Amino acid sequence: MSVPEYQDTGPITIPESIAPTNLAGKSVIITGGASGLGRAYAQAFVDHGAFVTIADLNPGFGAKAVEELGAKNAQFLQTDVLNWDQLVQAFEAAIKNSPRQSLDVVIANAGIVGHDDIFTLEDPQAPPRKPNTKIVELNLTGLLYTVKLAFHYFRRQPAAAPYDRCLILKSSLAGYVDLPGSIQYNASKFGVRGVMRSLRRTAWREGWRVNLVAPWYIRTAALSQAVQDYLDGKGIGFALAEDSARAMLLIASDEKINGRALGVVSRQQNKLGVIDLDLDDYPAGNMYNDWQKIVLDTAGILVE
Numbered sequence: 001m002s003v004p005e006y007q008d009t010g011p012i013t014i015p016e017s018i019a020p021t022n023l024a025g026k027s028v029i030i031t032g033g034a035s036g037l038g039r040a041y042a043q044a045f046v047d048h049g050a051f052v053t054i055a056d057l058n059p060g061f062g063a064k065a066v067e068e069l070g071a072k073n074a075q076f077l078q079t080d081v082l083n084w085d086q087l088v089q090a091f092e093a094a095i096k097n098s099p100r101q102s103l104d105v106v107i108a109n110a111g112i113v114g115h116d117d118i119f120t121l122e123d124p125q126a127p128p129r130k131p132n133t134k135i136v137e138l139n140l141t142g143l144l145y146t147v148k149l150a151f152h153y154f155r156r157q158p159a160a161a162p163y164d165r166c167l168i169l170k171s172s173l174a175g176y177v178d179l180p181g182s183i184q185y186n187a188s189k190f191g192v193r194g195v196m197r198s199l200r201r202t203a204w205r206e207g208w209r210v211n212l213v214a215p216w217y218i219r220t221a222a223l224s225q226a227v228q229d230y231l232d233g234k235g236i237g238f239a240l241a242e243d244s245a246r247a248m249l250l251i252a253s254d255e256k257i258n259g260r261a262l263g264v265v266s267r268q269q270n271k272l273g274v275i276d277l278d279l280d281d282y283p284a285g286n287m288y289n290d291w292q293k294i295v296l297d298t299a300g301i302l303v304e
């Protein structure tokens with residue numbers, strides 16, 4: 001399969017329904033796949049015949065997921081995405097134990113949200129306290145480790161038999177709006193856009209694709225009850241885990257989709273629950289396009 005050089009082709013059309021037939025036998029690794037949205041992705045890929053490796057911190061959720069998905073369809077590797085050696089083991093196991101000893105789809109999903117130590121208002125007369133930066137480390141450094149290994153193991157596989165290889169990065173609509181008080185979460189999810197935009201310019205050279213999924217609020221353990229109650233009280237709709245899983249299946253199965261960011265939104269906002277955000281390219285005539293061209297030329301010197 002040859003992936004063309006990234007060009008802005010405009011937003012993709014989201015199909016009313018998808019029934020992918022080309023995921024059977026593929027090997028998919030999902031970080032943070034033991035519960036929440038990652039677990040929904042694991043189910044969706046197994047339902048379409050893929051073999052899923054769940055790389056997650058939580059052994060209880062991991063064991064339960066494999067029991068439910070079936071040991072011939074899924075495996076669990078206890079993995080902290082910030083632990084390089086554990087992450088390497090998970091990628092090695094994904095290849096070794098999958099039906100074709102391959103790695104076809106990598107979903108960099110693990111992420112956390114929570115109290116942000118950078119924002120905390122403290123006594124300005126007291127000595128400053130070194131903040132905890134775990135949110136940005138996990139959401140960005142952990143994701144970058146996953147990207148690095150996707151890169152490594154995608155390239156290791158034989159180029160002679162062309163086949164699709166696909167990296168999907170997990171951002172959030174918090175990567176597209178202002179999120180006061182959650183500086184690290186806001187920054188990390190914007191950062192994921194930067195990772196996608198940089199990679200889409202080079203991944204095609206190695207014959208693989210990169211895209212991003214950015215959900216609106218979805219009910220999982222990550223979402224505080226207070227936020228859920230507020231949204232419920234205002235009648236603001238949630239996005240659905242099943243729509244987020246459909247966005248993943250669509251990207252993984254359609255070899256033409258490259259360099260796009262799909263938003264997962266409430267069905268009140270869009271009846272399909274999935275949209276192409278179309279915010280990572282600029283309209284014709286916009287001065288950003290001129291800057292982009294020069295940056296691509298200079299960056300070309302750096303990546304040769």
Ligand SMILES: NC(=O)c1ccc[n+]([C@@H]2O[C@H](COP(=O)([O-])OP(=O)(O)OC[C@H]3O[C@@H](n4cnc5c(N)ncnc54)[C@H](O)[C@@H]3O)[C@@H](O)[C@H]2O)c1
Pocket residue numbers: 031032033034035036037038055056057058061079080081082109110111112113138142170171172173214215216217218219220221222223
């Ligand atoms: N739920 C939402 O509203 C929402 C919206 C937008 C984006 N997201 C993003 O989706 C992703 C998944 O979120 P979720 O709502 O399913 O969260 P969740 O808390 O329900 O699940 C997260 C999973 O990641 C695992 N995990 C945590 N730290 C890990 C680590 N260091 N290494 C490996 N695994 C780890 C947990 O054990 C858990 O299984 C995150 O990146 C999150 O930022 C969620």
